[in-house]
Amino acid sequence: MKHLHTNPEIGRLKMQKFTFIWTYILASISITKSDYTAAVLEYQPIISTSPNATVEVNLEEYARYINDAKQNKTVNIIVFPEYGLTGFFSDPAPYGIVIPNRNEGPNFQNYWLEKLSNAAKANEIYVVVNLVEKAANNKNETIYYNTNVMFDRSGKIGAKYRKINLFNEPLLTPGNSDENQAVFSTDFGVTFGMVIGYDLLFYNPSRSILANSSVADVILSSAWYSALPFYHSLSYHLAYAQANRVNLLASNLNSLDKGVSGSGIYGAKGNIFSYSLPGTSTSKMLLSGGLNTPREDFVPFDLSLSKFNTSRVFEGNRYKFQTLNLTSDSVVQQKVCYGLFCCQVNLTMGTEVNSSEVYQLMAYTGSLRLMDKTLPFVRICALLACESTDPRTCGNSAASSSTKFENISVTTDVCLGQKDFFQPLYLTTDLLPIYNTRYESIIKKYCTRLTLSTSREQKNVLAFGFYGSGGAMLNFSCFVVSFMVIVTYFI
Incomplete structure (x- = not known):
């Protein structure tokens, strides 16, 4: 794969206190129903002076990537990682917003939702993002979910999924599989299932969503801590796709000091359309080609892992x-x-x-x-x-x-x-x-x-x-x- 694009604003961002890493991975995926083009991001959020400022600066970056995806290639769907807008936090309250259910929009009272909806609508692209959802339980107490939201081409909410298997998230509430909208269909003939992070380790939902016979493609938004030798991101994600004969779009947060990295687009036959395991703070776009015939060799993006702190369990x-x-x-x-x-x-x-x-x-x-x-x-x-x-x-x-x-x-x-x-x-x-x-x-x-x-x-x-x-x-x-x-x- 060749480095085809360098972000023109990288010089400006390097001058800032907080830097970001993003890898843009594009792939045209061949399936039995339809061919489509997908993008996933590996992304290190910019941390600003307040929770609100942090989300808004990352929203600007998201909107730019959505536009860039559409301009560089006719992308049907783009997937962002877990905690990409917020970074890791100790208190979810400053980041929590009320998220409407399916078919709401494209007009929203919340500015963050409005910004994402407008970007999806303007570029006529499906967008999957991860947010902190604020809700009330049956005791009228405020609770928070780790939630994925899909915006369709019109800017409406097409699906909403709450993470079921929480890891190191003590102040969040696990989602209920009976209430989740983890499966959605698109106008390009593909039905997707959604999971978040370590959901992939558990039957519910990583295998239960496949009970829907229409699901042959799975979206993973994650902040995946790689742990040797059994839980490394690239290995586990490819293996999931191969074992279940599905295409997997895996977008991962990037936090090298925590061992969080590794995004990719993996095929149902154990083939790799594109992947990234960055070890340096650079911004590059990767395009993959020849997708009907899996490549024999891959050159990962910036495989310099001296800063990649992989744990071992x-x-x-x-x-x-x-x-x-x-x-x-x-x-x-x-x-x-x-x-x-x-x-x-x-x-x-x-x-x-x-x-x-x-x-x-x-x-x-x-x-x-x-x-x-x-x-x-x-x-x-x-x-x-x-x-x-x-x-x-x-x-x-x-x-x-x-x-x-x-x-x-x-x-x-x-x-x-x-x-x-x-x-x-x-x-x-x-x-x-x-x-x-x-x-x-x-x-x-x-x-x-x-x-x-x-x-x-x-x-x-x-x-x-x-x-x-x-x-x-x-x-x-x-x-x-x-x-x-x-x-x-x-x-």
Whole structure:
């Protein structure tokens, strides 16, 4: 991808105390119903002298980007990130506004809504923004929601979605799935579902919205804290799109010191239309082409990650590990089980093998703690690069990973309840997703067999396998099958 445009006001903004980063990612997405062009922004909000001034200066930037999108390419829909207008805050009250329901507008009493509506109407473009919504509960107490609003081409509110799964947002109220308007249809023949941030980690709403058979495209507005090795933004977002066979428009806030970054447009076949993981404070536009045939190689925008503070959530002493013996042998096979949950890897060694490097196969079933949230039932099966044979050093991007694998194939048999789900897990030590993979989910008599494999030689592998969530208890048939798998392995 080429840098086709530089914002003319960047010199002026650099002179200000507060700077912004935005990456404009455009993609024409090919789907069965219709082709359309989408834009997502990675954006660092400008923080001004007061909450009102902060929102208004960012509204001006939003309006300019909406106009710029329309002028540079015929964009049908543009998506902005979570907390993009406000930045992070401790008190939602100064930012809270009353947001009308669907079909209201294009005239609004609130200036912020009026500004967004006018920009959508003037450019005849669908606009998705994130706001703090003020409302009253059944006790007539004031409450606040983390809310996405879609303005249609006429400037009317076409959808409103309140975030259900809050993370580190103690003064906000979670949305009610029965009241949400997370799904909306457009005049270009595409029906979208909307989620916000870590909603993507939970069945409701990230999978429940797909129960609507018309939804083949999902919008994600996020302020995504990347945590190694399982929750990195680019990896998790691409995996969601591939596992659920949907197009994902992921707009992320940019806050490098907090490890918040990584936006992209991902395809239903595990292909990448465009993505960005900026590491410097610059403003550039990225255009992607050749969208019907996924590109083999991508050059991310400003991949300079010295300022990107990626956290790590890894309780190595709780997981089960099996160290792999990396030799010049052409094929390496290994298996590890955590109770009845087993993980198997088949490696075909490539042209370069460093036997001093450490790779371990891990399996885990149980809870994980991420920020202020406990994920109650997680299943992970993965090949991990490690700094040493100590399992606690695995999944760290500092691990040495020069060994090349001609092919990697990871397999597991799982029992799925109604609200259980799995998706691929793939990440390099450069913090980029491993793309052009094959992901298969084959339903057997009692269980489901998952297989993830590479399609070409791969190096710098940090994590490769599966991440699952849900909470299904093993039924008797599945218990028997799982038990027999383990017995067969040890015989």
